[in-house]
Amino acid sequence: MRERSLKRPMWLTAILAVLVLATSCEINAADPDYHPTMVEADSVLKSDSEYIIVLGDLQCYTNISDYFSYYRDTMNWIWSQQQHGKNIKCVLQTGDITENNLRSQYDVFREFTAPTAEVLPYIACTGNHDYDWVDGSLIMDRNSTLFSEYLTFNVVDAKVEARFEPGRMENVIVRNIINGRRYDIIALEFGPRKEVVEWVKEHVQSHPERRYIVLTHEHLTSKGELVTNGVYSVSQFRNTTVTTPKQLWENLISENDNIVCLLCGHNGFSAHLTTPNKSGRDVEQILFNLQYQANGGDGWVQIWEFPKDKDYATVDVYNTITRQFHPDIHSFQFKYRY
Numbered sequence: 001m002r003e004r005s006l007k008r009p010m011w012l013t014a015i016l017a018v019l020v021l022a023t024s025c026e027i028n029a030a031d032p033d034y035h036p037t038m039v040e041a042d043s044v045l046k047s048d049s050e051y052i053i054v055l056g057d058l059q060c061y062t063n064i065s066d067y068f069s070y071y072r073d074t075m076n077w078i079w080s081q082q083q084h085g086k087n088i089k090c091v092l093q094t095g096d097i098t099e100n101n102l103r104s105q106y107d108v109f110r111e112f113t114a115p116t117a118e119v120l121p122y123i124a125c126t127g128n129h130d131y132d133w134v135d136g137s138l139i140m141d142r143n144s145t146l147f148s149e150y151l152t153f154n155v156v157d158a159k160v161e162a163r164f165e166p167g168r169m170e171n172v173i174v175r176n177i178i179n180g181r182r183y184d185i186i187a188l189e190f191g192p193r194k195e196v197v198e199w200v201k202e203h204v205q206s207h208p209e210r211r212y213i214v215l216t217h218e219h220l221t222s223k224g225e226l227v228t229n230g231v232y233s234v235s236q237f238r239n240t241t242v243t244t245p246k247q248l249w250e251n252l253i254s255e256n257d258n259i260v261c262l263l264c265g266h267n268g269f270s271a272h273l274t275t276p277n278k279s280g281r282d283v284e285q286i287l288f289n290l291q292y293q294a295n296g297g298d299g300w301v302q303i304w305e306f307p308k309d310k311d312y313a314t315v316d317v318y319n320t321i322t323r324q325f326h327p328d329i330h331s332f333q334f335k336y337r338y
Contacts, residue, residue, distance in 0.1 A: 036115045037076050041084040042323060044303070050087040050178050052213075052304040053078055056289040057096035057265045059129050060296030062105040067296030070321070072112045074299050077320035079116040089306075090176055091120055094265025094288060095127025095190060095217035097147070106150040117153040124151055126170050126190045127217040127266060128232055139236045142189065145170070164199050171196050173203060173212075178306050182210040183260065183336070190217045191233020191242040197252050204256045211336070214253065214262040219245045220287040222268025226275075232266070253285075254278050260336050265289040270302065270317050270329050284334035286315060300326070311337035 045051055061071035082088050098105035113122060124147075132144035148169040156174060161184060164171035170189040175182065186200055204212055218232055227245045234242055243251070253259050254277040261284040271287040290297030299321035305314045312333040317326040325331075 034072070034111050034115075036079040038083065039076055039080045041086070042077070042081055044318060044323070045081055045086040045088070046305075047087070048308050050089050050306045050308070052089055052178075052306075053091045054263065054286075054288050054302035054304065055091060055093040056269075056297065056300075056302075057094055057127060057129075057291045058109065058297070059096045059099040059105070059127075060291050062097060062108040063099040064296060068108060068112070070295045070297055070299050071108075074297070074301065074320045075112045075116050077299075078301075079119070082116070082120050088120055089178055090174075090185065091116065091122045092185065092213075092215055092263055093122070093124035094215070094263060095125045096129040096265065096291065097124060097127070097150075099129055101130055101132055101144065101146060103146065106146055110150050114153070118155060121156045121159055121174060121176065121185075122153060123156060123172075123174050123185050123187050123215065125187045125215045125217055128190050128236055130190070133236075137236055138238055140238050142170075142193075142237075142240055162203055164196050171199070173200070176213075178336070179308050181337075184210055184212050186212050186214045188214065188216045191231075191237055191244075192216070192248070194241040194243055197243050197248065201252055201256065204252075204258060208258055210258060212256075212259045214259060216248065216262065216264050218266040219248070219262060219264035220267065220271055220273055220285055222271065222287075224268075224271030224273045224287065226273065226285075227267075249275070249285075253283060257281055259283065261286060261334055263288070269293065270326070272315070272332055274334070281338065282335070284332075286334075288317075306336060311335055 061067050097109050126145055126147050130145045130147050131139045134140050151169045159175045160172050161175050162173045172187050174185045176185050218227060221227055231244050253262055257279040263286050268287055268289055273285045274282050277283050288302045293300060299319050301318055301320055303316045303318050313336045314331050314333050316331045317329045
């Protein structure tokens with residue numbers, strides 16, 4: 001989410017505080033006895049393709065009890081399709097798992113996510129809402145996030161190829177195989193530190209035979225343009241270096257031809273930007289964010305299809321509850337074999 005709060009009059013702050021307290025009794029209502037419910041196999045996932053399922057920002061799903069069921073049903077669908085033998089390689093999530101970096105919100109997330117994450121790699125990145133905020137919107141301490149405590153799942157942990165800091169999950173490179181070839185996932189913290197980007201660059205350049213997908217929180221606007229003005233990581237972080245989306249493109253994505261594409265959230269709903277890198281190859285930058293949709297996300301996911309006999313992946317926006325494609329968002333393709 002782009003903003004939790006900015007400077008506001010004291011009287012408005014007091015009213016909002018009362019409203020938060022009034023609704024807090026609804027927020028911690030995840031079922032402690034939750035188990036996935038098997039749903040029917042979905043023919044949208046074909047036997048001759050492999051898939052990545054993308055979830056956008058989740059903070060409304062994990063913060064508002066009326067929306068819990070929409071995240072639960074989405075995860076039921078993913079879990080069920082894996083149980084039915086569908087070729088889902090991993091689940092990617094674009095950050096802002098929580099609204100306020102609260103344990104109660106992470107508990108909701110963990111409750112509905114864990115069964116799927118025990119059988120499929122579930123890889124996420126931190127968003128700006130996954131840290132403690134000071135004075136309205138400032139992030140004074142990167143280590144304030146509870147992300148690593150709640151995002152450690154055995155299936156992913158066993159596939160971590162490299163991590164920037166021991167025991168932490170904010171900056172990791174995860175082994176991932178699509179149609180017999182390595183397409184590793186690089187998960188980056190919100191507004192990655194410059195030293196993190198240098199660490200990733202060294203790793204990527206050491207493995208030119210591999211392909212990489214970069215996962216980060218803030219990169220594209222809702223219109224599918226590179227974020228260059230009003231960069232949230234710059235305005236929010238203190239006491240740390242920050243890499244802007246433009247710098248990430250110039251210093252990492254564009255420079256390394258084995259980076260296939262980038263995925264982000266934070267703004268809008270679904271958008272994409274195609275930009276040639278320094279080698280002249282088009283690199284797809286893809287946005288997916290749930291928070292502005294009805295019911296916190298309404299069951300929408302992005303489905304990335306990787307056909308075994310084709311060089312291009314197809315991206316669609318699909319509703320896991322109604323089992324329909326989005327009527328107003330057209331599918332697009334990007335080249336993943338080269």
